[in-house]
Amino acid sequence: xxxxxxxxxxxxxxxxxxxxxxxxxxxxxxxxxxxxxxxxxxxxxxxxxxxxxxxxxxxxxxxxxxxxxxxxxxxxxxxxxxxxxxxxxxxxxxxxxxxxxxxxxxxxxxxxxxxxxxxxxxxxxxxxxxxxxxxxxxxxxxxxxxxxxxxxxxxxxxxxxxxxxxxxxxxxxxxxxxxxxxxxxxxxxxxxxxxxxxxxxxxxxxxxxxxxxxxxxxxxxxxxxxxxxxxxxxxxxxxxxxxxxxxxxxxxx
Amino acid sequence: xxxxxxxxxxxxxxxxxxxxxxxxxxxxxxxxxxxxxxxxxxxxxxxxxxxxxxxxxxxxxxxxxxxxxxxxxxxxxxxxxxxxxxxxxxxxxxxxxxxxxxxxxxxxxxxxxxxxxxxxxxxxxxxxxxxxxxxxxxxxxxxxxxxxxxxxxxxxxxxxxxxxxxxxxxxxxxxxxxxxxxxxxxxxxxxxxxxxxxxxxxxxxxxxxxxxxxxxxxxxxxxxxxxxxxxxxxxxxxxxxxxxxxxxxxxxx
Numbered sequence: 001x002x003x004x005x006x007x008x009x010x011x012x013x014x015x016x017x018x019x020x021x022x023x024x025x026x027x028x029x030x031x032x033x034x035x036x037x038x039x040x041x042x043x044x045x046x047x048x049x050x051x052x053x054x055x056x057x058x059x060x061x062x063x064x065x066x067x068x069x070x071x072x073x074x075x076x077x078x079x080x081x082x083x084x085x086x087x088x089x090x091x092x093x094x095x096x097x098x099x100x101x102x103x104x105x106x107x108x109x110x111x112x113x114x115x116x117x118x119x120x121x122x123x124x125x126x127x128x129x130x131x132x133x134x135x136x137x138x139x140x141x142x143x144x145x146x147x148x149x150x151x152x153x154x155x156x157x158x159x160x161x162x163x164x165x166x167x168x169x170x171x172x173x174x175x176x177x178x179x180x181x182x183x184x185x186x187x188x189x190x191x192x193x194x195x196x197x198x199x200x201x202x203x204x205x206x207x208x209x210x211x212x213x214x215x216x217x218x219x220x221x222x223x224x225x226x227x228x229x230x231x232x233x234x235x236x237x238x239x240x241x242x243x244x245x246x247x248x249x250x251x252x253x
Numbered sequence: 254x255x256x257x258x259x260x261x262x263x264x265x266x267x268x269x270x271x272x273x274x275x276x277x278x279x280x281x282x283x284x285x286x287x288x289x290x291x292x293x294x295x296x297x298x299x300x301x302x303x304x305x306x307x308x309x310x311x312x313x314x315x316x317x318x319x320x321x322x323x324x325x326x327x328x329x330x331x332x333x334x335x336x337x338x339x340x341x342x343x344x345x346x347x348x349x350x351x352x353x354x355x356x357x358x359x360x361x362x363x364x365x366x367x368x369x370x371x372x373x374x375x376x377x378x379x380x381x382x383x384x385x386x387x388x389x390x391x392x393x394x395x396x397x398x399x400x401x402x403x404x405x406x407x408x409x410x411x412x413x414x415x416x417x418x419x420x421x422x423x424x425x426x427x428x429x430x431x432x433x434x435x436x437x438x439x440x441x442x443x444x445x446x447x448x449x450x451x452x453x454x455x456x457x458x459x460x461x462x463x464x465x466x467x468x469x470x471x472x473x474x475x476x477x478x479x480x481x482x483x484x485x486x487x488x489x490x491x492x493x494x495x496x497x498x499x500x501x502x503x504x505x506x
Contacts, residue, residue: 043325044296044358051446051454072296072359073457081442082455102371104489105297105364106325118355118438149502158436159491161498178499180490183411185371189334193304201304202335204326229502231494236357237433238412238486245414245484246431249402 001147002029004087004116006074007095008039008108011057011066015094015128015136020062022140023091031085032057032064033078035071035108040097044111045070052077071112079119089152090116091143093126094136098164100218101182101208104232113160114234122152128165129222138170142227146176160232164218166225177226182217184208254400257340257369258285259327260348261292261361264310264319268347268381268389273315275393276344284338285310285317286331288324288361293350297364298323305330324365332372342405343369344396346379347389351417353471354435354461357485366413367487375405381418382475391423395480399429413485417471419478430479435470437461 003023007016011034024030036055039045047069054077055066065083067074071092078085092112099107113123126143128136143163150161166173186206193201213220218228256276260269264287277283289308292298300322307330308319318336320327324345331338348362357363366376379396381389396416403414419426439459446454466473471481 038302041301042296042298043364045298046294046296046359046457048294048457049291051456052443053452053454076441076457077443077455082445102487105367105371105487106299111296111358114358118358150498156491156494159494176502178495178502180492180495181488183488188329190305190330192335199306201306202330203304204299204301204329229498230489231491231498232489233491233494234355234358234489235434235436236483236485236487238409238484239433241409241412241484241486242431242433245403245482249429249431249482 001088004078004085004090005030005032006034006071006090006092006112008035008042008071008112009096010035010038011064013096015096017062018136018140019091019094019143022137022144024061026144031078031087033067033074033083034064035074036066036068039070039108041106042070042108043106044072044114046072046076071108072115075112075115079116079121087121089147090121090123091126092123094139095127096133097127097131098129098222099125099127099162100164100222100228102185104162104181110160110162117158117160118234120157122155123160125160125162129167139165142170158234162230162232164222164228166222166227168225172225173227174225175227176229177221178229179216179218179221181230182213182219184212184219254341255282257331257338257343258283259287259324259343259345259365261288261295261324261365262349263288263291264317266349268349270315271389271393272344272347272396275390275397277314279397284331284340286320286327286336287317288327289319289321292323292361294359295323295361296359297325297367299325299329324361325368328365328368332369332374340374342400343374343376344379345376347392348380349386350380350384351382351475352378352380352415353417353475353481355438357415357434363413363415363485370411370413371487373410375408376413378413378415382420392418395423411487415483415485417475417481419475419480421478425478426480427478428480429482430474431482432469432471432474434483435466435472437465437467437472
């Protein structure tokens, strides 16, 4: 297949490199357009107030284009007028850290996939539930086999498949489960510290409380050792509430 | 009401100041926690890789807290352990530039409202279809009156009301219309330029082609002179596709 690769951990990240190596060895035609620097948790950020630069990255057999922007910028650069690519599939990842539940809002990995899906490119986001994984080749091999099980061209438009690997060696995973996102949100707190010059600063911390997790949703199944797969869609309009409000708020017009 | 104000144009932006002045004069209890610098199009970005700093901003009658991060950071700072606020309503805006259709993905204005909604705070995002509006007091006065027409506490959880003003003086607007987002996407292109040192750089440009716009959606109605209101929800899971794929992909487990 003709595949566009990107991520949010940056063009030097091991997850992207593992995907590249495994998919290249399998004979796929690959183009990499990825951020030059780590862009985790940038969400669907797009660079409007500053220009973008592109740097060609040749690193042994690896070739790609590094962009001085966000994952969404990379997809726009790749599919837009700069490179005009028309891949059959975009794969974003493999991300260090799961993207489940509300993570989807914050995730640059998923945002890149969304951006492709919006303009009609089938898209897969891949993440692993570990912030510093040692070797993602087994996950990349799983992805290599998985992409042949989906008829990408027949998926409904504007959909992303969001895959997450548990924090387990792939052979020990319990298999693939289709599941919805958890609705549980993070309990956030800030760690307040003082810098060497006596000024206060704040680090974000947060966790999802286990008692808030529903069974058979992505976070729960991932923790149980399943590989999870969630199809995502992006119509934010709440049509039911729209009609209710239309009767009340705008009833007088 | 006890209202939290934020935005993505930054704590010095006229749209935020207009809201502050009008709502303050109307007797509301206001807290401002807003980005120190412009954060347009940052989407749901959250700052994880660097610490945040907070600066108190006193500017005549205006008081607020400026945060060295994104709109979502500001909401987390305000509602989380730093200030522990429990406002009855969050208002994000008034943003320079409309947030309709897929703008909702990129918009820091909407992301701030979403972040509040996720933790149970009713939220209103307000934008105006002009990138450099002169005086947003009339829009702020409209918002002041509008917020009394909604029973915020009785809205379903995790909803944002997304309001957009057309590029018209408020008295000339055709009234308020409840409507869905347009599904039309931008046709992007990059303006390729060369800097004074001979290096190439790229500016993102884009437009939604009028022929792609559906009638009675936000972009269309806004251009026709209506004030638009769209209730947004954030369940991304495509349950129908999930069940279809479950039968095919994971059928063999």
